[in-house]
Every structure is written in structure tokens, then in C-alpha cells.
Amino acid sequence: xxxxxxxxxxxxxxxHRYDWIGCAGRVPVRTPNIDAIAxxxxxxxxCRVNSPMCxxxxxxxxxxxxxxxxxxxxxxxxxxxSLPTFM
Numbered sequence: 001x002x003x004x005x006x007x008x009x010x011x012x013x014x015x016h017r018y019d020w021i022g023c024a025g026r027v028p029v030r031t032p033n034i035d036a037i038a039x040x041x042x043x044x045x046x047c048r049v050n051s052p053m054c055x056x057x058x059x060x061x062x063x064x065x066x067x068x069x070x071x072x073x074x075x076x077x078x079x080x081x082s083l084p085t086f087m
């Protein structure tokens with residue numbers, strides 16, 4: 001039985017389109033470090049988000065709550081620090 005733990009790396013970048021990495025092969029851009037990570041792991045190419053705005057979407061992902069329960073309606077509001085997150 002293996003005691004090796006799985007590592008998960010989530011990259012949360014602002015103003016970054018899904019195809020603005022070299023391994024996506026659509027835009028001629030050099031991202032060797034991200035490409036190396038993607039080559040050794042799993043890269044998800046389709047997803048859904050709870051909000052098209054970054055702060056509410058990140059709040060939902062961090063808390064596991066749906067948009068209307070996370071309490072971050074837009075990019076001006078902060079996440080309630082008393083809410084538990086996976087971080």
C-alpha cells in the first residue's frame with residue numbers, strides 16, 4: 001500500500017484566458033514552467049464557473065458554496081473570513 005499523498009495545484013490568475021499557455025497550442029506564447037507542470041499532471045480543458053467575475057467565482061470555488069450563498073456578489077465585496085475554505 002502506498003503512503004504517497006496526491007498534490008493538487010490550482011493556479012488562480014487574473015486576466016488570463018484559458019488558451020494563453022503554450023501547452024494549449026492556440027496562441028504562440030512561451031510558458032515553459034506551466035507547460036512542464038501540465039505535462040506531468042492532468043489538465044482540465046472544460047469547466048463551468050459560478051460567476052463570470054473573478055472574486056465571486058473564486059469565493060465559490062474556495063468555499064464550495066453556490067454563488068447566492070458565498071456572499072460575494074461582485075468584485076467589490078470580500079469573502080467573509082469566518083467561512084471555512086479548502087485553503
